[in-house]
Amino acid sequence: MLELGFPKRFQDWVLLCVKTVSYSIIVNGEPAPPFPTAKRLRQGDPLSSFLFAIVMEYLSRNLHRLKQEKQFKFHPRCAKLGITHLSFADDLLLFARGDILSASYIHQCFNQFAKASGLQANLTKSSVYFGGVNQAVQQDILQALGTQRMVARISSWTAKKLSYAGRTQLVQTVLFGIQAYWAQLFKIPIKVLKTIEAFCRSYIWSGENVITKRALVAWERMCTPKSVGGLILINLKLWNKVATAQNHWDLAHKTDKLWVRWIHSYYIKGQQLDTIPIPQHATWMIRQIIDARQLVNQCQVVVRRNRSLIRHIYLQLLGQLDKIPWKCVMLKNEATAKAKYTMWLHFYGKMLTSDRLLKWGVAADPVCVLCKWHNETRNHIFAECDFTRGVWVRLLAWMQRSTYKASTWSQYMQWATTNAKGKSQTATRFQMMFAETVHMIWIERNKGGSMYYGGDATAPGHLN
Numbered sequence: 001m002l003e004l005g006f007p008k009r010f011q012d013w014v015l016l017c018v019k020t021v022s023y024s025i026i027v028n029g030e031p032a033p034p035f036p037t038a039k040r041l042r043q044g045d046p047l048s049s050f051l052f053a054i055v056m057e058y059l060s061r062n063l064h065r066l067k068q069e070k071q072f073k074f075h076p077r078c079a080k081l082g083i084t085h086l087s088f089a090d091d092l093l094l095f096a097r098g099d100i101l102s103a104s105y106i107h108q109c110f111n112q113f114a115k116a117s118g119l120q121a122n123l124t125k126s127s128v129y130f131g132g133v134n135q136a137v138q139q140d141i142l143q144a145l146g147t148q149r150m151v152a153r154i155s156s157w158t159a160k161k162l163s164y165a166g167r168t169q170l171v172q173t174v175l176f177g178i179q180a181y182w183a184q185l186f187k188i189p190i191k192v193l194k195t196i197e198a199f200c201r202s203y204i205w206s207g208e209n210v211i212t213k214r215a216l217v218a219w220e221r222m223c224t225p226k227s228v229g230g231l232i233l234i235n236l237k238l239w240n241k242v243a244t245a246q247n248h249w250d251l252a253h254k255t256d257k258l259w260v261r262w263i264h265s266y267y268i269k270g271q272q273l274d275t276i277p278i279p280q281h282a283t284w285m286i287r288q289i290i291d292a293r294q295l296v297n298q299c300q301v302v303v304r305r306n307r308s309l310i311r312h313i314y315l316q317l318l319g320q321l322d323k324i325p326w327k328c329v330m331l332k333n334e335a336t337a338k339a340k341y342t343m344w345l346h347f348y349g350k351m352l353t354s355d356r357l358l359k360w361g362v363a364a365d366p367v368c369v370l371c372k373w374h375n376e377t378r379n380h381i382f383a384e385c386d387f388t389r390g391v392w393v394r395l396l397a398w399m400q401r402s403t404y405k406a407s408t409w410s411q412y413m414q415w416a417t418t419n420a421k422g423k424s425q426t427a428t429r430f431q432m433m434f435a436e437t438v439h440m441i442w443i444e445r446n447k448g449g450s451m452y453y454g455g456d457a458t459a460p461g462h463l464n
């Protein structure tokens with residue numbers, strides 16, 4: 001800070017903040033006497049990011065000095081813009097030509113910084129990437145740096161005990177992470193996307209980390225908005241396309257960005273982005289970004305106005321899908337996630353009822369376990385079965401609503417959607433009650449009607 005010319009008083013303030021931190025541990029619910037720390041910032045101290053920026057400035061200046069070293073050679077694609085490093089939050093990328101001298105220079109520079117700042121690189125999280133460097137030189141460089149190449153490991157999802165709803169939520173989060181981070185920066189090869197999707201799909205339907213073909217509802221359907229019967233999972237393939245279009249637009253307009261300047265100085269070289277032939281010697285990603293011009297031209301009006309409208313384009317590309325008649329029961333239902341999931345499968349007719357199991361050749365008792373009379377189909381078990389009708393009648397009486405009059409599936413649908421429509425309290429209550437009841441009937445059926453009959457019948461195709 002002294003070197004950067006911060007006033008003395010300001011330096012004292014910062015030191016005061018850093019030096020007076022103390023921690024206290026709660027033992028048996030009571031805070032224990034505080035103890036001081038050795039020159040450490042508080043965890044999550046708002047100052048820390050600013051101090052970090054100052055410290056990184058020191059590293060930047062050191063690395064800039066490298067440019068004067070005659071023996072230091074830039075990475076061949078970094079010379080024009082004089083790039084030696086990029087840093088983002090606590091990630092640091094260092095670039096140099098793949099020869100031992102240049103690598104050593106950059107390493108020295110970093111070590112000097114580590115000594116001065118007390119910051120150490122985490123070697124287990126560091127890796128070296130080579131491009132077009134022969135094996136022997138690679139070995140020498142690795143030895144000189146004292147690091148190893150890392151093999152990325154994908155940890156397996158072990159939360160097998162989650163329900164469909166829970167697993168879908170987990171997948172949703174993972175997909176969102178990929179979309180928000182990777183897919184916005186890079187075009188991801190379609191093969192990779194397909195594998196990611198296959199893992200997600202299999203995990204939802206089987207709870208295992210192994211790719212299977214089994215799925216009750218098509219993935220494309222699950223990746224649509226709720227109003228058209230989906231679960232708003234992210235369609236990575238489509239999102240990827242939109243994000244590349246966004247990159248293309250940035251390439252044409254955001255000349256202040258380093259990566260944009262970089263592509264311009266090495267590939268575009270003052271030509272028109274709309275007409276330039278795709279540079280065949282460029283990497284796949286750059287070719288893809290330039291190639292995205294078609295899509296950009298299609299939706300340029302929208303992109304120009306607002307960056308966040310990228311989501312709008314995504315929805316446009318999803319296409320016009322028909323609204324589902326049971327939208328009103330799905331959309332703002334406040335029932336539990338599990339119940340809503342059962343209801344969702346229920347509307348699609350994708351629950352593993354006996355008729356479906358038998359069709360697939362799975363041994364199952366065809367008779368409904370709740371009335372022990374008719375054959376079990378979705379329409380029977382949820383609309384026509386005497387047991388279910390009894391449940392609806394009693395529930396509606398308790399809610400002080402008109403009685404249940406449906407005796408076929410279409411009457412039942414009519415009844416459900418009419419009652420669930422609107423934002424009134426009665427409608428909201430009905431939506432919740434409907435989802436929970438469908439869920440409970442299904443649970444009861446899986447228990448073989450034991451609550452009703454007190455029997456010990458075991459149900460076929462137990463699920464969830």
Ligand SMILES: [Zn+2]
Binds near residue numbers: 369380
């Ligand atoms: Zn029945």
